[in-house]
Amino acid sequence: xxxxxxxxxxxxxxxxxxxxxxxxxxxxxxxxxxxxxxxxxxxxxxxxxxxxxxxxxxxxxxxxxxxxxxxxxxxxxxxxxxxxxxxxxxxxxxxxxxxxxxxxxxxxxxxxxxxxxxxxxxxxxxxxxxxxxxxxxxxxxxxxxxxxxxxxxxxxxx
Numbered sequence: 001x002x003x004x005x006x007x008x009x010x011x012x013x014x015x016x017x018x019x020x021x022x023x024x025x026x027x028x029x030x031x032x033x034x035x036x037x038x039x040x041x042x043x044x045x046x047x048x049x050x051x052x053x054x055x056x057x058x059x060x061x062x063x064x065x066x067x068x069x070x071x072x073x074x075x076x077x078x079x080x081x082x083x084x085x086x087x088x089x090x091x092x093x094x095x096x097x098x099x100x101x102x103x104x105x106x107x108x109x110x111x112x113x114x115x116x117x118x119x120x121x122x123x124x125x126x127x128x129x130x131x132x133x134x135x136x137x138x139x140x141x142x143x144x145x146x147x148x149x150x151x152x153x154x155x156x157x158x
Contacts, residue, residue, distance in 0.1 A: 003094075004041040006138040009087040014098040016089050023062040024049030024141075026148045027074045027108040033126035034145070035110065036135060037069050040122050041092075045135040047145065048072075048121075049103065062106050070124045071116030074108035080148045081105055081156025088140050105144045105156075 007013030024047050027035040036045050048069040052061040059076040066074050081104075088101035115124035127135065132145055147156045 003092075004039070005091045005093070006042075006044075006140060007089045007091065008085075008139055010089075013089040014091050014096075016086070016098050016100040018097050018099045019102050020099055021052045022050055022103045023052060023058060023065060024103055024105045024144060025062045025066045025074065025076070025108050026080060026105065026145065027066055027070075027072060027110050029110045029126055031126075031128075033128050034132050034148075035066070035070055035072055035074075035115065036125060036127045036132065037121040038123035039069075040120055043136065044141065045137045046141045047105075049105075050120075058104055059106070062108065066108065067113070069118055069121045070113075071118070072110050072113040072124075074110050076106050076108045078107035079104070079155045080107060080144060081158065083140065083144065083156070083158055085140075085158060101140065103144075105148070107148065 026047050037048055038045050048066040050065040062076050083103045085101050090099045117124050
């Protein structure tokens with residue numbers, strides 16, 4: 001099984017060999033719960049997300065990735081921030097790709113669907129806002145979620 005390994009400021013991290021624009025989506029339901037997935041490629045919890053394909057806009061990619069990974073259709077409604085720290089490297093064991101972080105984190109409202117695992121996610125669920133940070137997750141994902149939970153008026157730029 002392919003694995004994703006996140007490195008941060010780690011001298012043992014592989015040198016990046018790609019930069020792929022991607023999106024992550026903090027989607028909420030009517031109760032304010034946050035949609036969380038446990039990806040198939042590691043044991044950490046995360047919000048849905050993935051690469052922006054050629055020919056896609058940022059919001060179209062965000063809606064597509066959320067639906068593919070979670071079974072939830074959402075409507076994009078905001079920006080948490082931009083994340084491009086070159087000290088964060090994501091290594092994929094399946095193909096040797098070492099990707100420098102480059103992600104836009106958006107907010108969304110769920111409009112239909114039920115949390116459903118996919119090939120990319122082995123577990124999907126709504127998590128109450130006050131319990132999200134108790135889940136095991138990579139430090140970069142935790143930072144993104146904490147920025148969302150802080151509810152600042154301006155997006156994070158980093």
